[in-house]
Amino acid sequence: MSEMTQTAAKPRIERSATASRTYTIFVIIGLAALILAPMFFYPIFLMKLLCFALFACAFNLLLGYTGLLSFGHATFFGGAAYFTAHVVKEWGFPPELGILTGVAGAALLGLVMGFFAIRRQGIYFAMITLALSQMFFFFCLQAKFTQGEDGIQSVPRGHLFGFIDLNNSTNMYYFVLAVFVIGLIVIWRFINSPFGMILKSIRENENRAVSLGYSVARYKLGAFVMSAALAGLAGGLKALVFQFATLTDVAWQMSGEVILMTLLGGIGTLIGPIFGAGLVVTLQNYLATSDFPVTIITGIVFMICVLLFRRGIIGEFYASRLGRKLGFEHRR
Amino acid sequence: MTMIFGIPLQAFLGQLLIGLINGSFYALLSLGLAVIFGLLRVINFAHGAQYMLGAFAAMLMLQYFGVNYWFALILGPVVVGLFGAFIERTMLSRLYDLDPLYGLLFTFGLALTIEGTFRYLYGAAGQPYSVPAQLAGGTNLGFMFLPIYRGWVVVVSLVACIGTWLLIEKTKLGAYLRAATENATLVQAFGVNVPMLLTLTYGLGAALAAFAGVLAAPIYQVSPLMGSNIIIVVFAVVVVGGMGSIMGAILTGYMLGIAEGLTKVFYPEASNIVIFVIMAIVLLLRPAGLFGRDA
Numbered sequence: 065m066s067e068m069t070q071t072a073a074k075p076r077i078e079r080s081a082t083a084s085r086t087y088t089i090f091v092i093i094g095l096a097a098l099i100l101a102p103m104f105f106y107p108i109f110l111m112k113l114l115c116f117a118l119f120a121c122a123f124n125l126l127l128g129y130t131g132l133l134s135f136g137h138a139t140f141f142g143g144a145a146y147f148t149a150h151v152v153k154e155w156g157f158p159p160e161l162g163i164l165t166g167v168a169g170a171a172l173l174g175l176v177m178g179f180f181a182i183r184r185q186g187i188y189f190a191m192i193t194l195a196l197s198q199m200f201f202f203f204c205l206q207a208k209f210t211q212g213e214d215g216i217q218s219v220p221r222g223h224l225f226g227f228i229d230l231n232n233s234t235n236m237y238y239f240v241l242a243v244f245v246i247g248l249i250v251i252w253r254f255i256n257s258p259f260g261m262i263l264k265s266i267r268e269n270e271n272r273a274v275s276l277g278y279s280v281a282r283y284k285l286g287a288f289v290m291s292a293a294l295a296g297l298a299g300g301l302k303a304l305v306f307q308f309a310t311l312t313d314v315a316w317q318m319s320g321e322v323i324l325m326t327l328l329g330g331i332g333t334l335i336g337p338i339f340g341a342g343l344v345v346t347l348q349n350y351l352a353t354s355d356f357p358v359t360i361i362t363g364i365v366f367m368i369c370v371l372l373f374r375r376g377i378i379g380e381f382y383a384s385r386l387g388r389k390l391g392f393e394h395r396r
Numbered sequence: 397m398t399m400i401f402g403i404p405l406q407a408f409l410g411q412l413l414i415g416l417i418n419g420s421f422y423a424l425l426s427l428g429l430a431v432i433f434g435l436l437r438v439i440n441f442a443h444g445a446q447y448m449l450g451a452f453a454a455m456l457m458l459q460y461f462g463v464n465y466w467f468a469l470i471l472g473p474v475v476v477g478l479f480g481a482f483i484e485r486t487m488l489s490r491l492y493d494l495d496p497l498y499g500l501l502f503t504f505g506l507a508l509t510i511e512g513t514f515r516y517l518y519g520a521a522g523q524p525y526s527v528p529a530q531l532a533g534g535t536n537l538g539f540m541f542l543p544i545y546r547g548w549v550v551v552v553s554l555v556a557c558i559g560t561w562l563l564i565e566k567t568k569l570g571a572y573l574r575a576a577t578e579n580a581t582l583v584q585a586f587g588v589n590v591p592m593l594l595t596l597t598y599g600l601g602a603a604l605a606a607f608a609g610v611l612a613a614p615i616y617q618v619s620p621l622m623g624s625n626i627i628i629v630v631f632a633v634v635v636v637g638g639m640g641s642i643m644g645a646i647l648t649g650y651m652l653g654i655a656e657g658l659t660k661v662f663y664p665e666a667s668n669i670v671i672f673v674i675m676a677i678v679l680l681l682r683p684a685g686l687f688g689r690d691a
Contacts, residue, residue, distance in 0.1 A: 180676050183683040187439045187496050188635060192679065195632040199672035206665065281442045316628065320504060327501065359512030366505025370498050371487055 086390045090335075098241055108234045108305070113345045114244045115302040120337030121251055122294030127323075128332030129255050129269030130287045135319050136177060136197030137295050140170040142313030143200065144296030146304035149216040150209050152304070159222045159230055163243070163300040170296020171289050173200070178288030182281055185270075192317060195241040201314050215310030219303055230304065239300055247297055252334060254290060263287050273372045295322075317359075327369050329374030339377055349392060401660070403661055409540040415657015417466025417546055417615065420553035421447075421608050423649025425630045426637060428558055428604040430645040431564070434577050435597045438488065438499030444627030445510040446602045449476045450609025451618045452514060455525050465528035465614075472610040473603035484595050492594075505626065514620035522617025549611050556607060557646045573597065582633055632675040638685025648686060 101110050109190045119141050126132050144166030152162035181192045197248050204210045211217075221230035254260050262283055266273045303309045307339065321344065329340025344362075351358050373380055381387045425443060432440045438447075453472040455465035463471060483506065491498050525544045534543040564570035576583045576590055584590045609622075616622055630649075637648030652671050659670040668675070680685060 077630060118523030133500070169532045169638045179680050183679050186633070187433075190497065191439065191499055191631040191635050192675070194628055195672050195675055198628045202669050316624070320508065323501065323504075357512045358517050359508050360516065363510075363512055366508065367487065367502055370505065370574065371490060371501040374494075374498065 082390060084155055092369050094335075095245070102234060102237050107237045109345075109349060111237055111305045112242045112302075113342055114240050115298050115305060116302070116322075116325065116345050117338040117341040118244050118247045119298035120123025120322050120329065120341045121248060121334070122291050122298060123322045124307040124326045124331065124333075124337045125251055125254065125294065126287055126291040127326060129260060129267065130263045130284060132284065132288070133190045133323070134181070134185075134193045134288075134291070135202075135316070135323070136193030137291075137322050138314050138316060138318035139173055139177065139197040139200045140292040140295035141299035141302070141318060142204070142309070142311075142315075143173050144170040144198035144299035145313045146204065146210050146216065147296075147310035149219040149309035152222060153219045154209075157223050158226065159239075159304055162222075162383055163297065166303070167296045170299065174289040174292020174296075175285070178285045178292070182284045182288065182392075183300035185297070186286060194319070195318060195381070197314075198316060200317070201268075201311070204311060204314050210309075210311075213311065215308055216303075217308050219307045219309070221304050221307065236305065239386070240305060243297065243301055248334075251294065259283070261288065321362070324366055324369075325374075327374075328365065328376055330379035330382075331374075333376070333378045333382065336376050336378035343377075398435075406540055408661055411657045411661045412654065413540075413542070413546060413657075414660070415654040416550055418656055419650040419653020420550055421612060421626065421649075422630055422633050422653050423557055424553050424608040424611075425605060425626065426633045426645040426649045427560055427633055427642060428587060428601040428608075429630065430637075430639045430642055431560070431604070431637075432598055433639045434602040435573060436492070436499070436594055437496050438503065439496070439631075440598075440601060441500055441627065442483075442506040442510065443503075443601070443605050443630070444625075446476050446623070447482060447509040447609040447612070447626065448510045448514065448606035448620060448623035449479070449510065451525070451607025451613040451616075452518075452620075453611075454610045454613045455523060455605065455618045458525070465610075469607070469610050473606040476606030477599040477603030481595050481599035484598035485682035488598065489591065489594065501592070507627075511620050511624060518620060518670075520619065520621060522619035522622075525613040525618050527614040536615030545614055549615065551613060553608070556604070559621070560604065561642050561646065629671055632671050634674050636671075636678045636685060638687045640685070641687045644685075644687025 098110075098114075119137075123134070123137050126134055126137075147169035148162045148166035151157040151165045152159065157165065177193060177196045180196060181189050184192060205212065209216075221236060224230055224235070224239055228235055228239070230239060255263070262273065262278055265276075266278070266280055268284060270280060273283075299313065302313070325340035325342070325344050326337045328343060329338065330336025347361060348358055351361065371374070375383060425447060429440055429443055432438060432443075450472045453475055454465065454468035457468050457471060458465075488499065488502060491502055531545040531548050534541055536542075543687060560572075565574060572583065572588055572593060576593055578589070580590050612622070633648055633652050634645065636652065637644045639645065655674060656667060656670055660667040
């Protein structure tokens with residue numbers, strides 16, 4: 065086992081020193097920008113952006129690194145939002161415990177959905193996740209604790225660890241940012257671990273991975289649960305930011321949105337989904353004031369992405385002359 | 397009053413009929429999906445949108461040109477089929493060499509665009525489309541009251557399903573289609589215009605969806621959302637049936653429609669999730685689907 069993971073871990077070393085230096089510089093600039101951002105932008109907008117960016121990164125863990133297209137990630141995002149909102153509002157949980165409950169709930173949902181979905185591959189996988197997620201939508205529509213069409217309203221943000229008042233939007237912003245960064249570190253660790261390497265090998269050649277003796281189903285399920293839990297982290301956070309959880313979060317349109325964010329930013333790139341989420345959220349905010357429906361734009365962007373630039377913004381950048389000069393080689 | 401399992405016979409048969417009607421639409425739509433998937437290896441997410449376009453085509457043609465139901469039943473599918481063929485020729489055909497997931501994503505985007513456009517133009521609320529005069533009213537069968545239009549839908553969709561099956565299994569065109577499904581390159585080497593065949597297939601699939609849409613217009617309200625509501629259920633139907641066989645798709649459609657109708661009688665709360673539950677059970681017992689051959 066350890067020998068195999070050694071071989072699998074090799075490509076990691078191959079990335080040139082220039083790339084990792086550039087990467088470090090980008091990460092520092094990005095972090096600095098996020099820390100300073102509340103001075104220039106509306107905090108709620110930034111928090112929304114971070115939540116969706118985390119959601120898209122969690123989704124990309126599955127699509128980009130395992131090659132599984134889930135059409136049901138709204139279940140984990142919206143489900144966690146409901147769980148967090150419920151325990152915080154009705155049971156008086158503190159925010160950190162509330163979010164953890166959301167994560168645990170999402171992971172459980174992921175375990176169940178993954179258990180069924182990994183029995184089929186490719187296109188069937190997508191359809192099964194979509195159908196199961198629609199089932200969860202109907203469950204939320206009828207269940208008592210979700211309060212139907214109204215959703216769970218006016219969820220208290222509470223005090224983090226008992227003494228940081230999250231009703232203060234600056235505090236809330238830095239809390240969201242901290243969770244976001246932790247989420248990204250977890251994802252980064254995960255995809256660069258032996259486990260993540262095996263996932264990539266499954267993506268590249270599933271039969272080969274089977275013949276090497278890996279229990280592919282178990283690895284897929286593990287990735288699915290991980291992705292679901294992280295999507296739940298984003299969902300729970302979102303429930304606290306907006307102080308409500310509604311049916312919109314569990315609807316299939318939300319699953320479509322996260323796919324678009326990932327596709328637009330770059331499937332299989334670590335930071336692509338963040339940019340994708342940023343663009344989509346900005347676009348939605350911009351269009352929210354007009355009566356022109358976002359769906360049309362979303363649909364057209366989808367078609368253009370699939371037809372013309374499947375690598376996404378960051379993927380195209382990596383593959384461009386500048387990107388190559390900076391040392392990124394494009395994979396996939 | 398006659399009772400069956402503690403339920404009045406009237407209510408039982410009524411729900412059975414509704415189940416049969418829904419099943420007709422599931423069968424027509426999953427049939428189209430299977431035909432398209434068989435040859436193009438694309439899951440047509442826009443199938444629901446094309447179904448909705450059919451219903452809208454019927455309504456708009458009546459409103460603006462006074463085209464009646466009977467002509468709409470032919471013109472609607474033709475218009476939507478041509479639109480489908482155009483989409484396939486100009487855009488979808490560029491994706492065949494890629495992972496099939498891109499086809500799914502592309503048609504998803506197409507579905508969003510079409511649905512969004514119609515929502516923008518006509519609002520989300522449903523609009524009525526009246527039953528044609530010749531099929532209005534109903535007959536009393538003695539044990540239940542049968543609205544004629546509903547009976548008509550069941551019969552016509554059955555005819556359309558069997559017709560499509562015959563077209564694919566028994567005609568020369570169908571033989572080409574089946575051959576191209578097995579080995580497109582070889583069929584092309586024999587001088588068959590395979591790209592044209594692909595366009596034709598997608599157009600035919602879209603036309604079938606639109607045909608179902610026109611049939612559905614007098615039963616359900618004509619609404620921009622009618623397509624996305626039904627397509628997810630149809631996906632579940634397709635997972636249950638497996639897309640390996642045309643007849644399998646048709647049978648599964650009817651079966652699940654009836655199962656849904658019966659659930660409405662015995663346990664109404666579960667009626668909109670029963671198909672998904674059946675899907676989950678089938679996945680446990682027969683992962684390839686009831687009639688499926690490919691994994």
